[in-house]
Amino acid sequence: MPFLSRAFAILALTTMTVTAAATTGIRLASWNLRFDSMPNNITVQQSLAALPDPLQQPAFLGLSGEQPWSTRRIRVAQRLLSEKIVLAGFQEALVRQVNDMATLLGSDWSWVGVGRDDGVAAGEFSPIFFNKPVFKLINNDTFWLSNTPFDAGSKFPGAGSVRIATATHFEIKATGKRFTYINTHLDDQSDDQRRLGASLILWRAHFEAAQNGGHSTVLITGDFNSASTGEDAGAYQIITGAIPPVPINSTFQQRFPIPSGALANFTALDLRTQVPRFGVSGNFASFTGFNAPDDTSQYQRIDFIFGGSNGGWTGEAIKVETALTDDGVIASDHRPVFGDISL
Numbered sequence: 012m013p014f015l016s017r018a019f020a021i022l023a024l025t026t027m028t029v030t031a032a033a034t035t036g037i038r039l040a041s042w043n044l045r046f047d048s049m050p051n052n053i054t055v056q057q058s059l060a061a062l063p064d065p066l067q068q069p070a071f072l073g074l075s076g077e078q079p080w081s082t083r084r085i086r087v088a089q090r091l092l093s094e095k096i097v098l099a100g101f102q103e104a105l106v107r108q109v110n111d112m113a114t115l116l117g118s119d120w121s122w123v124g125v126g127r128d129d130g131v132a133a134g135e136f137s138p139i140f141f142n143k144p145v146f147k148l149i150n151n152d153t154f155w156l157s158n159t160p161f162d163a164g165s166k167f168p169g170a171g172s173v174r175i176a177t178a179t180h181f182e183i184k185a186t187g188k189r190f191t192y193i194n195t196h197l198d199d200q201s202d203d204q205r206r207l208g209a210s211l212i213l214w215r216a217h218f219e220a221a222q223n224g225g226h227s228t229v230l231i232t233g234d235f236n237s238a239s240t241g242e243d244a245g246a247y248q249i250i251t252g253a254i255p256p257v258p259i260n261s262t263f264q265q266r267f268p269i270p271s272g273a274l275a276n277f278t279a280l281d282l283r284t285q286v287p288r289f290g291v292s293g294n295f296a297s298f299t300g301f302n303a304p305d306d307t308s309q310y311q312r313i314d315f316i317f318g319g320s321n322g323g324w325t326g327e328a329i330k331v332e333t334a335l336t337d338d339g340v341i342a343s344d345h346r347p348v349f350g351d352i353s354l
């Protein structure tokens with residue numbers, strides 16, 4: 012079935028009876044929105060009012076390079092809404108970008124997350140946005156991907172930035188099914204930070220999966236700044252179990268205790284490897300930069316959707332969409348990754 016018709020079938024959000032348990036199809040997104048590096052104090056209403064006549068032909072590829080967030084945010088929200096996503100993890104969003112997304116996605120949406128620099132609103136968020144008719148948020152927390160994970164604003168030595176993970180528990184309203192969802196953004200400069208971050212997230216995901224006799228569903232999204240192969244692959248290899256995790260803070264291990272022997276070989280499974288081959292569509296690279304469309308020199312697959320190896324979810328499709336439109340605007344230097352999962 013073509014991606015779209017498959018997607019709309021899933022996104023009918025009706026419950027299907029599969030043997031005994033009802034499942035719900037959801038589409039989630041992971042998208043690094045690129046921080047607002049060119050603030051221009053234009054309101055969302057001003058951006059919307061300035062949209063051109065829909066019949067007006069643009070100057071094809073007339074714009075190049077990074078455009079201000081005030082322009083990019085319209086494309087970001089349009090893409091997400093037209094894809095009918097119901098859950099999204101973003102990266103690099105400053106508080107004004109979080110507020111803009113809340114405005115543009117509309118009143119069916121809510122979000123959770125904190126600024127990484129102070130645990131409130133300073134610095135970039137890794138926020139989780141969710142569609143309220145579909146999900147009830149049970150609770151949320153943030154941990155820092157450092158040697159002191161509960162100290163807000165703490166930074167791993169040698170990392171370029173403070174790094175966080177946003178953790179949530181949701182309930183699907185239609186079925187009552189609960190799951191854990193973690194969204195993150197690992198460091199762009201320190202491979203050691205990325206390995207530590209992946210190790211902390213894997214531990215936390217393992218803890219969550221081990222609840223309810225090992226039957227708790229876990230989903231993870233993020234910009235890992237780590238490809239699946241090559242010299243930067245450590246974080247990807249750790250979270251997928253290809254290499255062992257690195258030592259992590261013992262207070263963290265005590266707060267999230269994994270019962271001895273529970274799900275001994277728990278790992279995160281890359282959604283791209285967990286759907287039928289025909290369900291993998293769109294592009295390969297998730298990072299493109301703001302270079303001209305024919306310059307692939309920076310292309311990398313570093314943004315992922317994972318599910319816990321203990322199951323409780325089924326991968327249906329994954330798609331990496333373009334962020335480019337005819338006028339040359341690139342909505343972000345990353346492309347959005349869309350996953351269709353039933354759970």
Ligand SMILES: *[C@@H]1O[C@H](CO)[C@@H](O)[C@H](O)[C@H]1NC(C)=O
Nearest residue numbers: 049050051052053054055057
């Ligand atoms: C942004 O725009 C508002 C409303 O026009 C104005 O009051 C404010 O001074 C502007 N801020 C900056 C930093 O330009």
Ligand SMILES: *[C@@H]1O[C@H](CO)[C@@H](O)[C@H](O)[C@H]1NC(C)=O
Nearest residue numbers: 122123124148149150151152
């Ligand atoms: C997220 O968790 C914090 C800490 O428990 C809580 O104060 C806050 O209300 C939660 N946010 C939402 C949207 O539930």
Ligand SMILES: *[C@@H]1O[C@H](CO)[C@@H](O)[C@H](O)[C@H]1NC(C)=O
Nearest residue numbers: 158159160161162260261262
């Ligand atoms: C572990 O993290 C906690 C909370 O952030 C911190 O208080 C503690 O000092 C850390 N332990 C070590 C050995 O660094």
Ligand SMILES: *[C@@H]1O[C@H](CO)[C@@H](O)[C@H](O)[C@H]1NC(C)=O
Nearest residue numbers: 252271272273274275276277
């Ligand atoms: C975990 O993996 C090890 C090594 O492959 C294997 O011997 C063991 O049986 C596995 N444990 C479980 C619970 O699957």
